[in-house]
Amino acid sequence: MLRPPIARVRGLGSAKDGVRQWWAQRVTAVALVPLTLWFIASVLSMVGADYAGVVAWIQSPSVTVLFILFFLALFYHAQLGMQVIIEDYIHTEWLKFTSLIVLSFTTIFLGIVCTFAVLKVSLGS
Amino acid sequence: MAQDKRPLAPHLQVYRWQLTSVLSITHRATGMLLTLGTILLAYWLLAIAAGPGAFASAQALLGSWVGQVVLFLWTLALYYHLCNGIRHLFWDAGYGFEIKTVYASGMAVVLATGVLTVVTWVMAMNGPGGGA
Numbered sequence: 001m002l003r004p005p006i007a008r009v010r011g012l013g014s015a016k017d018g019v020r021q022w023w024a025q026r027v028t029a030v031a032l033v034p035l036t037l038w039f040i041a042s043v044l045s046m047v048g049a050d051y052a053g054v055v056a057w058i059q060s061p062s063v064t065v066l067f068i069l070f071f072l073a074l075f076y077h078a079q080l081g082m083q084v085i086i087e088d089y090i091h092t093e094w095l096k097f098t099s100l101i102v103l104s105f106t107t108i109f110l111g112i113v114c115t116f117a118v119l120k121v122s123l124g125s
Numbered sequence: 126m127a128q129d130k131r132p133l134a135p136h137l138q139v140y141r142w143q144l145t146s147v148l149s150i151t152h153r154a155t156g157m158l159l160t161l162g163t164i165l166l167a168y169w170l171l172a173i174a175a176g177p178g179a180f181a182s183a184q185a186l187l188g189s190w191v192g193q194v195v196l197f198l199w200t201l202a203l204y205y206h207l208c209n210g211i212r213h214l215f216w217d218a219g220y221g222f223e224i225k226t227v228y229a230s231g232m233a234v235v236l237a238t239g240v241l242t243v244v245t246w247v248m249a250m251n252g253p254g255g256g257a
């Protein structure tokens with residue numbers, strides 16, 4: 001998909017990478033447009049709410065599901081974007097690879113932390 | 126490494142600042158800031174999960190003037206990255222490459238970012254609780 005036949009013959013080129021990450025970056029971007037607008041609108045509607053109100057909001061099934069979708073798209077998108085920045089500006093190999101590994105660990109960790117927090121609130125009594 | 130010592134030419138500072146290049150680098154800068162901002166998001170959600178006490182501390186932190194400034198800048202970065210991201214998606218689809226269109230869409234992004242940020246904060250300030 002999106003790869004001309006000549007690219008298959010010549011291999012992956014100087015980028016040493018295929019189109020998969022570029023595509024994933026766009027798919028997550030498209031998903032994040034409505035999800036981000038939903039997130040902003042929801043948080044805005046929660047301004048001034050007390051603890052019980054915020055908990056009840058997160059416990060609503062649609063909110064729980066939308067939050068998890070939001071985290072998946074958000075942290076995948078953030079990881080792909082930061083990876084491009086690191087690859088573009090860090091040219092010392094060991095530092096580049098160390099940064100990429102730290103980036104992967106951090107985004108996956110944050111994504112799981114956010115998902116856990118929402119599920120704990122949602123499934124807790 | 127040897128390649129780090131090589132001279133860079135032409136020097137970046139000889140270029141005139143242009144709307145297009147400034148918006149381009151701002152997209153990356155806001156992307157980085159928003160990635161950092163997810164730590165704040167994780168903290169806020171963990172505070173809710175931890176209970177009323179932790180939630181109250183988080184709300185107090187976010188409601189302080191430092192917290193409000195950070196949240197305002199976060200909103201600004203989020204709307205910018207969102208609007209300019211949509212501009213990028215149009216380019217990816219093959220539209221809007223004419224120089225006039227590129228400048229017009231760039232101005233539209235700047236304008237939309239400002240308007241959306243102001244509208245959001247006016248709504249937040251006049252919301253049900255009258256402020257965070």
